[in-house]
Amino acid sequence: DRRAARMVFLKDVSEFFLATRLWCIRMFEITLLFWLLSQIPLKIRTKAALSLAPLLKKSEKILMVFIQLLLRAFMFGVHALVAYEGGTCFYMPDLQLSTGLAIVFTGAFGMFMAITEIQESIPQAKEWKPSIILHSILVLVESSFLMSYNGPDMINMVWLTFGVAQMGIALWIFLLLKLDVNAKKILISVWNAVNGLDWQFPSKRTTTAGATMLLLFFYWKQELVAPWDNTYKNHEGYNWSFTLTSGGARxxxxxxxxxxxxxxPHIRNSLRNRFTLHPYFAQTEVREGLSMERLYHLRLTAFEKQLISTNATGFMIEKDKCAMLKFLEAHDIGIPKIIGIYHNKEELYKTLNAISASPTSYKYPLFLKGCHLTQGSDSGTKPWFPKDFTETQMHRKMLPWVEEKWQQRPQDSNRPWTDTMNRLLALLKPGMAVQWPFRGVRISPDHTPMEVKVEVIWGRAYFGMFADFHDIIALRDNTFEFTERREGHPELWSLENSRDDRLAWLVDGGYMDAVWAIAEKTACAIGIDSVRIDIFIDPEHPNEPMVNELSLSSGHHYFYHAPNLANAWIQPHMTRMRNEGSLKSPPSGDVWPAPRIRQTATQVHLQRPEDGKGAGRGNHLQSVVR
Structure with missing residues (x-):
């Protein structure tokens, strides 16, 4: 409830201020100590320093050796972890032997380097400068390999090796530029209260070498790390660090x-009594502990295998908007009215000219949708208003846009499954749909129709995300969670949330019942194990939501719900695989029911209502399971 959320917030705030106050006290104590030492007469301080100098010199040498040995032991541990992570390739069903063996080799080589250095005689600073940069370059190579690897701790190991590389290069530059010597002089100067510093500037050659290394490192960071991190920004592997550092996240x-x-219980009930799985979606090879992103990747891999072996094109249920709209229309699932679907440009131009000749017969804006351009980055959908259907504007704007999009090839970029997806998208034929607008009042923050993105698992609507509200999640217990996702806000990093009642009217007015129902009807009609269904809500008609589109590989972040959603997706497949004999390992916990396989050879997007044998048929408002 609100009071509990407020108490959690106040606890976090109080912990922060307490920590800040303690740090301020420590800084004051250190400052006071230095002030007291400065009050000791200079003669006494000088005499003490002279008597302690031999001991300090000896201690400094011992400390230097200890630090170097400690650093080498640390590097040995990092390389050992990398080698272990690479070794997991032998236990992965989707073998990545080449990448895994490369990771093992680099890790083993780094371990050998560290052991050799530890066995050396007492090292001197000038001897271990090259060692630092060699280790740094090696962990950069390891980090690069790990970015293309699908091991269980890939996320954590990438950031560990990247962090070690940053520290190693910084330390190497520190030593290369003789900053260790100057730092010592700074401390001596502070101790003696001397204002001037005898700063030793490095040579031009040394400065050039250090600057070049920094430039190369930052180039590597921008070209490799930044795109990779953007690709995996929603990976559930990050959750552990959030919960480790934030009480709100926990x-x-x-x-x-x-x-x-x-x-x-509701998901199991759907599996037993209502849902049937199309055989196209029964080919995904899953295993325990996979993330949503890995499941999406394995699903697309299964799609590609079926395309090669049986010419199955079930992925078109989402990736071809024309096929999707025809399917939804055939199954009497509410969508904005379709004027026409065209795979011939001349037929499309005839329709556009007819609209231009009788503009008052239509509601605006009319939407032109490239059927083969389903990725948001393709910008394949555009609204057009009455002024755009004049002869001048059509030839100036609309028809050139149609020509451009007709020729454009779809691309799914910056995703872990980019290559696999693009090979599927290459098969789509150009096409375009003309569709009426959704009639609902535009009350979202961006002045767009209110849309909720519903995740349906085994025929059960699990939750709905209102992405336009950055981000509100509607749960099936009639509550709403809000995570502030604006840039710079703390919740962007902790992913914690709080109770939010701004959209409670959707529950009170019965809107969400209709949303859950149409989402479940759609998923059951398709026969798909996991799918995101984007639904428009009409504020003036609670019982008449409409489907906008589907997603088979959602890029949205589901925060701490994602691991549970992945688990619910995996477990029935695990039971199915055990029943089929393709999986020998015993269940680790409760046994979920296996999905009932739909008895059909029809392509997913070509199914008729009778193919579902009652899955999701009938009045969709009656299909809601509370």
């Missing part, structure tokens, strides 16, 4: 797990 994770337990 609370959000606890509530997500508790919610999952309440939904398990």
């Amino acid at each position: 609370d959000a994770q606890r509530r997500a797990n508790a919610y999952f337990k309440t939904q398990i």
Whole structure:
């Protein structure tokens, strides 16, 4: 409730201020200590320094050796972890032997380097400068290999090796530029209260070498790390660091797990009594502990295998908007009215000219949708208004846009599954749909129709995300969670959330019942195990939501719900694989029911209502399972 959320917030704030106050006290104590030392007469301080100089010199040498040995032991540990992570390739069903063996080799080579250095005689600073840069370059190579690897701890190992490379290069530059010597002089100068510093500037050659290394490193960071991090920005591997550092994050994770337990009976009930799985979606090879992103990747890999072996094109249920709209229309699932679907440009131009000749017969804006351009980055959908259907504007803007989009090839970029997806998208034929607008009042923050993105798992609507509200999640227990996702806000990093009642009217007015129902009807009609269904809500008609589009590989971040959603997706498949004999390992916990396979050879997007045998048929408002 609100009071509990407020108490959690106040606790976090109080912990922050307490930590800040303690640091201020420590800084004051250190400052006071230096002031007291400065009050000791200079003669006494000088005499003490002279008597302690031999001991300090000896201690400094011992400390230097200890630090170097400690650093080398640390590097040995990092390389050992890298080698272990690479070794997981032998236990992965989707073998990545080449990448895994490369990771093992680099890790083993780094371990050998560290052991050799530890066995050396007492090292001197000038001897271990090259060692630091060699280790730094090696962990950069390891980090690069790990970015294309799908091991269980890939996320954590990438950031560990990248962080070690940053520290190693910084330390190497520090030593290369003789900053260690100057730092010592700074401390001596402070001790003696001397204002001037005898700064030793490095040579031009040394400065050039250091600057070149820094430039190369930052280029590597921008070209490799930044795009990779953007690709994996929603990876659930990040959750552990959030919960480790934030009490609000731990609370959000606890509530997500508790919610999952309440939904398990409903998902199992759908599996047993209502849902049937199309055989096209029964080919995904899953295993315990996979993230949503890995499941999407394995799903697309299964699609590609079926395309090669049986020419199955079920992926067109989402990736071809024309096929998707025809399917939804055939199954009497509410969508904005379709004027026409065209795979011939001349037929499309006839329709556009007819609209131009009788503009008052239509509602605006009319939407032109490139059927083969389903990725947001393709910009394949555009609204057009009455002024755009004049002869001048059509030839100036609309027809050139149609020509451009007709020729454009779809691309799914910056995703872990980019290559696999693009090979599927290459098969899509150009086409375009002309569609009426959704009639609902535009009350979203961006002045767009209110849209909720519903995740449906085994025929059960699990939650709905209102992405336009950055981000509000509607749960099946009639509550709403809000995570502030604006740039710079703390919740962007902790992913914690709080109770939010701004959209409670959707529950009170019955809107969400209709949303859950149409989402479940759509998923059951397709026969798909996991799917995101984007639904428009009409504020003036609670019982008449409409489907906008589908997603088979959602790029949205589901925070602490994602691991549970992945688990619910995996477990029935695990039971199915055990029943088929393709999986020998015993279940690790409760056994979920296996999905019932739909008895059909029809392509997914070509199914008729009778193919579902009652899955999701009938009045969709009656299909809601509370």
